[in-house]
Amino acid sequence: MTKVSSIPRTSRNSVLDLVEMSLRSVNQLLHDTRDGDFLIRNPRGAHAIVCGLDGNLKVTIEGHVGYYCAGMNKRAHVTVIGNAGTGVAENMMSGIVHVRGDASQSAGATGCGGLLVIDGNASARCGIALRGLDIVVKGSVGHMSAFMAQAGRLVVLGDAGDGLGDSLYEAQLFVRGAVKSLGTDCIEKELRDEHRAALRTLLDAAGVRNIDVAKFRRYGSARKLYHFHVDNAGQY
Secondary structure: OOOHHHOOOOOOOEEEEOOOOOHHHHHHHHHOOOEEEEEEEOOOOOOOOOOOOEOEEEEEEEOOEOOOOOOOOEOOEEEEEOOEOOOOOOOOOOOEEEEOOOEOOOOOOOOOOOEEEEOOOEOOOOOOOOEEEEEEEOOOEOOOOOOOOOEEEEEEOOOEOOOEOOOOOOOEEEEOOOEOOEOOOEEEEOOOHHHHHHHHHHHHHOOOOOOOHHHOEEEEEOOOOOOOOHHHHHHO
16 A cells, blocks of 8 residues: 555545554645545544545545544545444535445534535434535434524435424425424424425435425424523523
């Protein structure tokens, strides 16, 4: 395998093996690079892999990853061929992060932009405090997903657990399956033509085709908790 010292900063199609290289060295090389294709092998569940990327990079990780993979991602296209631990794509700014397996809790937390695609299921609090990121989960999501989500969209092709959209602001939620329960101030809303069109575009971007968007239900904020009211004191 190629050692970090022998890889030019603009190298393309480079293989980075975490058996031979330290995680710090791999991350530093990618931080110093503005474009190129990279394959990372043997991640072995390591935490904080490819965090803070800022460039037109295409990075494929061959195996399972730990906490906060691709956190703060900007512009890069990151693919995880495996499962992801807590906080994948946390605080993501732009680009694409694609998890081909399942994701643990808090996937896409505080994400500001870009697209996060999860082929499997996502655990609790998917999209918590969402701030503009689009998330497409092809499986189901756990409880308290989109808790305090401010902006962006969460699309779930499967089911949603308890407390979906609790304390929601202006994020839009689309669920094709069953919702166990809605959180405080989250209600079902009409799925209008403009929502169907936007949903179709988003699903296409996530590689999801041959799905009838009319089968989804849309959820959003009832806007009753924006300002304190004594009648709602028990819900805060």
